[in-house]
Amino acid sequence: MIVRNIESLRGTERQVDSKNWSSTRLILNDDNMGFSFHETILHPDTETKIWYKNHLEAVYCIEGIGEIEEDDGTKHKITPGTVYALNKHDKHILRAFSKMRMICVFNPALVGPETHDQEGVYPLLTTRDKNV
Numbered sequence: 001m002i003v004r005n006i007e008s009l010r011g012t013e014r015q016v017d018s019k020n021w022s023s024t025r026l027i028l029n030d031d032n033m034g035f036s037f038h039e040t041i042l043h044p045d046t047e048t049k050i051w052y053k054n055h056l057e058a059v060y061c062i063e064g065i066g067e068i069e070e071d072d073g074t075k076h077k078i079t080p081g082t083v084y085a086l087n088k089h090d091k092h093i094l095r096a097f098s099k100m101r102m103i104c105v106f107n108p109a110l111v112g113p114e115t116h117d118q119e120g121v122y123p124l125l126t127t128r129d130k131n132v
């Protein structure tokens with residue numbers, strides 16, 4: 001069994017920070033669960049273009065207000081209790097109108113250090129790539 005508290009992961013290599021968000025990765029590929037499980041804090045008044053072409057992601061909002069815009073311009077409000085699932089590797093824009101706290105699940109599991117490239121894509125890494 002794996003039991004961890006997020007506070008013990010803050011400031012370690014399991015916390016990945018970018019300009020618009022901070023992701024603390026509670027469960028990763030080497031935990032062998034078939035998915036990774038993260039808490040993502042979105043910084044207020046940010047807009048992030050994302051395209052997980054190598055991954056599926058489900059995102060559950062537990063704090064804050066924002067919106068997700070699909071590639072065709074359709075917008076959906078996000079409030080606590082909203083889940084979205086990028087079941088078609090959907091390109092999207094994520095806007096945070098306040099600080100937002102999201103619970104995110106990735107399949108395949110992230111290895112650890114993944115962060116967005118210019119297209120908002122995460123590379124498909126294996127454990128061997130962990131220190132890239």
Ligand code: 9YT
Pocket residue numbers: 021023024038039040050057059094102104
């Ligand atoms: C909601 C979202 O995709 N934000 C970017 C960070 C990502 N959730 C992660 O790596 O935890």
